[in-house]
Amino acid sequence: QSVLTQPPSVSGAPGQRVTISCTGSSSNIGAGYDVHWYQQLPGTAPKLLMYGNTNRPSGVPDRFSGSKSGTSASLAITGLQAEDEADYYCQSYDSSLSGSNVFGTGTKVTVL
Amino acid sequence: QLQLQESGPGLVKPSETLSLTCTVSGDSISSTSYYWGWIRQPPGKGLEWIGHVYYSGNTYYNPSLKSRVTISVDTSKNQFSLKLSSVTAADTAVYYCARRLLGVVINWFDPWGQGTLVTVSS
Numbered sequence: 346q347s348v349l350t351q352p353p354s355v356s357g358a359p360g361q362r363v364t365i366s367c368t369g370s371s372s373n374i375g376a377g378y379d380v381h382w383y384q385q386l387p388g389t390a391p392k393l394l395m396y397g398n399t400n401r402p403s404g405v406p407d408r409f410s411g412s413k414s415g416t417s418a419s420l421a422i423t424g425l426q427a428e429d430e431a432d433y434y435c436q437s438y439d440s441s442l443s444g445s446n447v448f449g450t451g452t453k454v455t456v457l
Numbered sequence: 458q459l460q461l462q463e464s465g466p467g468l469v470k471p472s473e474t475l476s477l478t479c480t481v482s483g484d485s486i487s488s489t490s491y492y493w494g495w496i497r498q499p500p501g502k503g504l505e506w507i508g509h510v511y512y513s514g515n516t517y518y519n520p521s522l523k524s525r526v527t528i529s530v531d532t533s534k535n536q537f538s539l540k541l542s543s544v545t546a547a548d549t550a551v552y553y554c555a556r557r558l559l560g561v562v563i564n565w566f567d568p569w570g571q572g573t574l575v576t577v578s579s
Contacts, residue, residue, distance in 0.1 A: 347503060381565040383504075390553055391496075391504065393567035402567070434504055438564050442520050446494075446557070446564055448504040 348373060348442075349435055349449035356455040357425045365452045367418045367435035373447060375416035378438040382411060382420045385432040394433070395420060422454070430456045459483040461554050461570035469548075469577050475541040479554030479570060486535045487512040492557040493537045494566060495528060497550040505550075509557050510537055544577045551575075 350368045357363040367380060374380055382395035393402050398413040408423045418437075422429055435449035465477035479493065486493060494509030508518035510528045518526050527540040541548060551574050555566040 379562050379564075383566075390569040390572050391566075392569070393565055396565045396567075397563070436504075436565065438561055445517075445519060446506040446509075446566075448496075448506060451503040 347450045348439055348447050349437060351433075351435060351449040351452045353450070354453045354455065356457055357422075358457045359425055359427065361425050362421060362423045363425055363454060364422075365420045365433050365435075365454070367420070367437075367449045369416050369418075369437060369439075371416065372441040373416075373437045373439040374413065374418055376440055378440075380411070380413055380418035381436045383434045383436065385434065387431070391434060425454075425456055427456050430454055459556065459568055461556065461568065463552060463554050463570045463573040465573060465575070467574060467576060469544055469575060470579050471545055471577055472543055475539070475544050475548060475575055475577070477539045477552055477554075477573065477575070479537050479539075481535045481537070481556075484556075485532075486530060486537060487532050490559050492517070492559055493530065494555050494557045495539045496553045496555060496566065496569075498553070498572070499547075499550040507539065507541075507552075511559075546577050549575065549577045 379397045383391040384394040385391040395411040399411045410421045433452045439445045439447045460482045462480045469475045492509040495507040510516045525542045530537040551572040553572045555569040
């Protein structure tokens, strides 16, 4: 069972802005550990989308942005495009589980 | 460019041991800056971290799988491996290998292998 909770799905029309939340606790996000985000296009492996809460790897469009506050983090997609339809996962570290990396439950983004 | 490739049987019988290997190309697995990890994804479900290994052999495992998991590294072949014992149908998943940054804070996985589906069935 994941310790990071995400909404199962979000949707938006092309050009709109959508946000995905990632809610943790005082032993992970709330303890100050960074949150990272992955995009998983259908039938492919996850790809790093955001690291260290707000940093985009080279090649990731700037319409993807991240933030973190308290025990939660968020990923925003502005100017939603059809190619953004995918599953998105957050990831952090949990100090209550020795050496543990933890993933979020995942969110399916649908472009209407 | 760094690439990771999983290999191993796609079908394992219940109660037996699942064995997979990840071959790393484009970088040395003996790098002091990275761990090498395994993550799995049951069909239609989310990601689960299994564990990771340092080139020296130090390992970190998911507590929920720790009693059944062994991750090892072969620096001479630039490979690392996963063994999961006493498998059941619940272990059916796509298994990914990935490089993980070294650190508690800098702990993201990048890049990932393409993944390999392992089905547990008699």
